[in-house]
Amino acid sequence: xxxxxxLTNNADAVAAWERMTPEEAAAARALxxxxxxxxxxxxxxxxxxxxxxxxxxxxxxKTVRVRxxxxxxxxxxxxxxxxxxxxxxxxxxxDLDAAITIAAQIPVAFTASVELRPVIEH
Amino acid sequence: xxxxxxxxxxxxxxxxxxxEQRESEMSEYMALSQATVTRGGNELDSTATAxxxxxRxxxxxxxxxxxxxxxxxxxxxxVFECDSIEEACTWAAKIPAARHGSIEVRPVYVDxxxxx
Numbered sequence: 001x002x003x004x005x006x007l008t009n010n011a012d013a014v015a016a017w018e019r020m021t022p023e024e025a026a027a028a029r030a031l032x033x034x035x036x037x038x039x040x041x042x043x044x045x046x047x048x049x050x051x052x053x054x055x056x057x058x059x060x061x062k063t064v065r066v067r068x069x070x071x072x073x074x075x076x077x078x079x080x081x082x083x084x085x086x087x088x089x090x091x092x093x094x095d096l097d098a099a100i101t102i103a104a105q106i107p108v109a110f111t112a113s114v115e116l117r118p119v120i121e122h
Numbered sequence: 123x124x125x126x127x128x129x130x131x132x133x134x135x136x137x138x139x140x141x142e143q144r145e146s147e148m149s150e151y152m153a154l155s156q157a158t159v160t161r162g163g164n165e166l167d168s169t170a171t172a173x174x175x176x177x178r179x180x181x182x183x184x185x186x187x188x189x190x191x192x193x194x195x196x197x198x199x200x201v202f203e204c205d206s207i208e209e210a211c212t213w214a215a216k217i218p219a220a221r222h223g224s225i226e227v228r229p230v231y232v233d234x235x236x237x238x
Contacts, residue, residue, distance in 0.1 A: 004164055006196070008189050051162060053126055053201070056229040062125075062207055064214040064225040071215040078226040080132050081190040088126065088199070090164070096173060103175040103184045105213075114175045115195075117190045118167040122152075 002050070003099045004090045006115040007108045008083035019055060035107040048102055050090030058084050083112045092120070124161065124230040125202045125210035130194040131223030133168055143164075147218045154200060159213055163200035194223045 017025060044107070052116045058077040077084065086108065093099035102106050104112040136144070154160060172188040188195060197219070204210040209228060213226040 002164075005165055006189065051152045051201075052216075053124070054230045054231040055126060058228075060229050062211055062222055062227045064211050064227060065223075066215050066220040071211075071220075073211050077228075078128070078194070078224045079190070079192055081192070083189050085128070085196075100173065100175055100182070100184055104177050108183075109175055109177045109189070112176070113189045116175065117169075117188075118171050120165040120167055 001093055001095060001099070002006075002121065003093060003096075004119050005089045005091050005099075005103055005106065006085050006117065007087035007106060008112040008115070009086040009108060010112045011080070011082055011084055011110065012034040014058060014084055014086070018059060037106055043102065043105070048092055048096045049088065050092060052087065052089040054087045055085065070095065091094060091116070123204060123206070123232070125201060125204055125207060126195055126228045126230060127200045127210065127214045127217060128221045128226040128228065129200075129217060129223070130192070130226065131166045131197055131219040132152070133197070133233055150216075154213075154216060159202045159206050159209075159212045161201040161205055163198065165198040166196060169195045198206060 014076060015032065015064050016030070020028060040049070061077040062075045064079045090101050091099050095104060103116055106114050106121055133205065139147070155163060169188045174185045174187065174189045176183045200217070202210050202213050204213065207229060208225050214220060214227050217225050
């Protein structure tokens with residue numbers, strides 16, 4: 001089964017990142033990178049991880065709607081939620097339990113959440 | 123640069139469309155899947171099938187449902203390769219859900235801000 005794992009961050013943490021100077025952000029990022037490398041080193045060889053995307057901060061988002069033929073583009077994410085999507089990863093797992101075991105190893109699961117959604121294969 | 127177009131819409135809407143309307147919209151989605159800028163994408167099963175995982179301390183907490191309950195929920199996404207977010211937005215506007223829901227366009231993070 002293919003699952004999409006939606007990786008979230010806490011809004012408070014996102015706001016803190018946005019207040020950092022580039023140097024502070026680089027230092028904070030350097031602390032996070034080894035956690036992700038450990039995940040990829042462990043799960044990469046198993047073939048469980050498909051394409052993944054780390055998204056730029058929600059404040060870089062634009063939201064697009066078309067109403068009565070007119071395209072309306074607004075700055076910012078679609079919804080202000082307590083946890084916000086910061087990345088997305090495809091997971092190949094035998095069943096939901098196996099997908100949960102993988103999700104529980106993703107660094108953001110420890111601070112925010114990982115939402116698993118089955119992918120509809122066309 | 124790559125952009126994710128996150129597709130939000132009301133889930134109940136699809137069930138209320140006629141077979142002709144569904145076929146017409148599905149063919150628009152299929153055409154977008156084949157577009158020159160499209161690098162990937164997925165349709166997600168409904169939020170009723172969602173499972174949210176959190177780890178606190180040594181405990182793995184698993185809850186049914188999405189991480190946030192919204193009136194419009196995430197139903198899928200495309201990955202677009204575009205020169206700018208403005209160009210990505212013009213492609214997002216071609217997604218059928220843009221006409222009744224919302225498409226959130228997000229740049230994929232590039233380390234050091236370099237374009238690829």
